[in-house]
Amino acid sequence: MNWTWFYRMGSPLWFYQSTSRWLPLLSLVTLVLLVAGLAWGLGFAPEDAKQGNSFRIIYLHVPASFLALAGYFLMATAGAIGLIWKMKLSYIVMKCAAPIGAALTFLALFTGAVWGKPTWGSYWVWDARITSMLILLFLYFGVLALQYAFHNQEAGNKASAVLALVGTVNIPIIYKSVDWWFTLHQPSTIKLTSAPSMHPDMFQPLLVMILAFYFFYALALILAVRVEILKRESKTTWVRELVEQASRQKIGAK
């Protein structure tokens, strides 16, 4: 098998240049989907027969939880690729995915608490779903902390990648916790094997929001990775040329 395409993808320069082309379009699609999904879900979708308007927080809670889990897989996969192929770019992706994932996990926990008070009667309970989600937040923090715990970047990368890999076990546990154990948290509305247990008028905006969050995640990650690339490659000629070009343009504009 020819692996050259794979190695080319690992080049920070290649990543920087190819994402430059797609960034405007990606930002536009993200913005349109987020605004449309939020307006549709919060403003136009019907309220729930039992929960009334408080159910609408699902339009933030579910997409944030989805991406918190999916983002962890991405981070761990990037860590594994870094460990096996020693690619610079994959470690950068791993590092940048950690704070974004932590923020999404926090958002999922926070919106869950806000939703829990009016429906369950409590902001927080220690059931299997919520506790395993809190562990996910700490795993993200751990990966982030290990990045800064070593003077040597390479050692930090390896330690972070191993922790990220160990933590992947938590992802199926979070996902299946509501089926394996008695929890206060309700089971999943969206299932792979059957139709969603939600009226289509409510489900369609949720799908838009999930898609919007995937785009938002991609955008946030790409922007973070680009900054990290410039930081780490600041001594290379291509970054210097880029900076010179940018400063010339700035002077020209004045």
Added chain:
Amino acid sequence: MHPIRKQRLQIVLLIILAAACASGLVIYMLGQNTNYFYTPSQIQSGEAPQGVFVRAGGMVVDGSIERNLDSLDVAFKVTDGGATVLVKYSGILPDLFAEGEAAVAAGRIGNDGVLLATEVLAKHDEKYTPPEVADAMNAAYKAKQEAQVGPQ
């Protein structure tokens, strides 16, 4: 794949396998403690410890809620289809608490088998329906029940 990379891939897979085994063992040893509540059947069969803080979860039995008109005292029964547990509570119930809906009551079970709850939480399901659709479904359900009762 280069042999060194293959070896590193094996190490990565080994890390994941070891982590899965370790967490599997931890969860196995935690056993019942990973469950947020006991079902009424478990409480009846003596699986739930007596005299210590436990939670009981199940469906609130239709017509079982008895409110004291002068205070916040309330009594109701929860069931899992097999057994029922009588719960006594004094406090404000969550908005979604209702007969025929799931609830979790936390407190101590006395010798008489009554759960003296210090906290009652409502548990809602994963189904979401607009009010009009829910009303139509309820009306259709009632009509069907009446039609079934009719011929007898």
